[in-house]
Amino acid sequence: MKSNIRIYWILAILSVAGYAWIGFHLLSNGVAETPLTVCLVKNATCIPCPSCGITRSLLLLISGNIQGAMLMNPLGCVVAFAMLIIPVWILSDVVTRKDTLARSFLWTENKIKTRKAIYIPLVALALLNWGWNILKEL
């Protein structure tokens, strides 16, 4: 039960932080000369990390450019989907006093950890995407 509450808190904080981050970028659009980058890897090594470009991809999605968002970083669409679903799911669980989100989270985690057929393609896709990020020089 304790770990379930922890999952809810972490997902809620991540969702709020995600919306705050996107809101900050939308509000400061065009104010800053260079876009703000907090990525440790990119700042330290000048090589983009696997998730570099997700913010730009989300901003493109918001402006309606789905193709541009996919080309920027396909993970942006995954994050957008998660950011739309998770807050609604948390709220519905809180209202109905159920723990469907936590159980689904733990179930998915267990499947990814234990099934080779799932985690090997996922790791390969993440690496391919990272390679593409480096080639694109995000």
Place this chain on the structure above:
Amino acid sequence: MDAQRVDMFIMTKAKYFEGHQIPVIRDRLLAMDDSHFLQIQTLNLKDPTTILIVSLVAGSFAVDRFMVGDTGLGIAKLLTCGGLGIWAIVDWFIIMGRAREVNAEQFFNSVALRPT
């Protein structure tokens, strides 16, 4: 189980667990049958120091979270560039505790499966 054996186990494996868990672990081991000692001895415990080094080097890629078995949080951390760099830094301080917690969970799960 023989007290001397248990104390030897505790001495060699103490760094894998939180200090407050050691007395409980000792009691559990003392109540356990001798034949299960080998299985307990060969548990795949995560070394908190190794995890800390991994966290310092590759924390932004969430390798530390994947290593301790928090796959869901690992994916979240990876997708957010190490939580915008903040989560990666926070994890430098909490990942050792998390590794010890995971080790204790693994130990107690393994003990719970065996008849005492």
